[in-house]
Amino acid sequence: MSRTKRVLLISGSVLTALALLVAGAFLWLWTSADVTTVGKESFDNELAIPPLAESRVDKDGTRVFDLRMRPGHKEFVDGRTTDTWGFNGDHLGPTLRAQRGEKVRVRVHNGLDEASTVHWHGMHLPAKMDGGPHQMVAAGATWSPHWTVDQPAATLWYHPHPHGATEKHVQRGLAGMFILDDPASDRLALPTRYGIDDIPLIVQDVSFDGAAFDHGRGPMQNVGFLGERTMVNGTLSPYRKVADERVRLRLLNASTARTYAFGFSDDRAFDLVGTDGGLLERPAAIERLQLSPGERAEIVVTMRPGERTVLRSYPQDNSGDAWQQRFNGGDDSFDVLQLRAADRLRPSPGTPAELGTHRRCRTAPRP
Template structure:
């Protein structure tokens, strides 16, 4: 055999070995990317329930809350202290609660070492009170937004929104619920005793590096950070003892990238009663509810005396290819919370036949249509620019927005300051879980969603609202735009890059 042939055989053999090794390595990484805590038990920590925030009512009837952004340490596991951020505490924040028609003011003090914001996610309010990236609160400063609550009862939330840093600030622990009530919802006989038969559930996925949080992104993950376990209200491995036969769960996906498909371990049916922006017209029976980051749902589940049932997140069926399905969490499953029913339960009234009529337009009176193409590289091909207004909307008008994702990876779409009606998903009527008022909607690959929304916020040509992907790593990379609401016939102003609040 000639020397050339011998060298050629050696090189070919080496190539085959490297190819097999690479293939074997990929298979090892692929098989190890699936995460599951389902069926493992170990519910040993009683679920913490965020306290209701204290408030005062001034002479003019304004309800005033105080929030302090602060750093601290939290023992998620006994003896192991994790550096965290929180509102009025070391992790997460209290639940703010107000009623329709009330004027509210929130005094937000920043005791952190860096600037941040507080965005009122799902709230209809003036753009300059919205807490987006233009309303930065400097270290040591206080910001006091105020507005009148003018929307139906709903489960909203609050979280930071600094441009380019939102994922990090939320992961550290800055988040909380904001519950709105109205006379109609309180008169329906729904489970409504906070922390008893009406439970707030702030669901997050986390990963620990020793005692500290690990916030790193996997090399093959395109959605952002994905943890290997979940917490509810900052509680690992939680259980909750319940004493009513009907329990209302206010589900909030406060994770930064993970989408959950919630159901129970025995596949029992539950009733969906509300989506992001409030009550449905009628309760919808189902055994799964899918929530992407930022979305909320209120469900009512029936329990029997003495039983235990587990709220679980199941693998997703969203039509992703095998690569994105596995490395972006689609094959993962988690046991979220165990409900433990007492041996004797209080009887609850049956759910009413009708709940409420969502206050969202049907799109028939739309003044104009717009199109939004979602890509990590930017929306409609443009990355976020703080000084650029991407859309100008006439106050009091309805618009229809078509949102499309052909990016090959999952996205979702959140619009500030409004609630939307989903008119269609890929040309078909939305399923029951998507028929209520929505401010955040999941848009997986090869999906087109058509939304109708009415812009009733006050005209302000210089203060923009945001629209963006709420997979927060994508938002931070520039997958965001901004619009202003103006009087009819008026033009947009020119927002400054940063509005830092240095004083009270």
């Protein structure tokens, strides 16, 4: 055999080996790309409920809240302390609550060692009070936005919005709910006892690496951080005991890149009663609810005495092409929260058939 043939043969063998190696690596990446916690959660941690924020009413009728961004640490896993940020605590923040028509002021103090902001996600308010990247609060400084609440009852939230660092600040724990009420919604026969039959659920996906949140991403991902499991209100593997026939869940997708398709492990139907803009005109009975990052929804779930069911996020088929579907979360599934009904439940009224009236946009006449 000539030298040239030997070189060609060796080169071909090397290229074939490299091709097989690359194909094998891609096959491994493809088959291991989906993440699931279905059937793997122990549900041995009682769900934490964010406290309602304290407030005071000034002489001019303004309701004043105080929020302090601060560093902290928390044991999400026994024996492992994780560095965190929070509002008025180590992680996450209290739930602010106000009525339509009220004047509101929030004194935001930045106790971190770097600048940040606080954005009122979903709130109708002047741009100079919005807390976007143009309104950074320096370390050690205080910012006091104020406005009049002028929108229907809704589930909103607040979080930092610094340019290029929003993901990091939210993942470390700077997030909380802001619930708005109004007289019309107060008259509806919906569950309204906060933390009892009206439960806030701040859902985030996380990964842990030693004593810190892991903010990295996989080699094939292009949508941002996607965690390996979920936590609710800062609680891993959570369960919640319920003692009422109907429970209102205020769902917030506080993940920074992941989209969820919520449903229940027994495929029961539930009533969707509100979305980002507030209550719907009428409830909608559904079995799946898709929420992108930052979206909120209110659902009413009917429970039977002594039963257990799991709030689950299911795979989705609308994440784009096969590549996007596989590597950016479309095939992932999570057991998010277990609901445990008491053996005897307090009676609850049925979900109202009518929830509210929305203003409709008028079609401009053609010239």
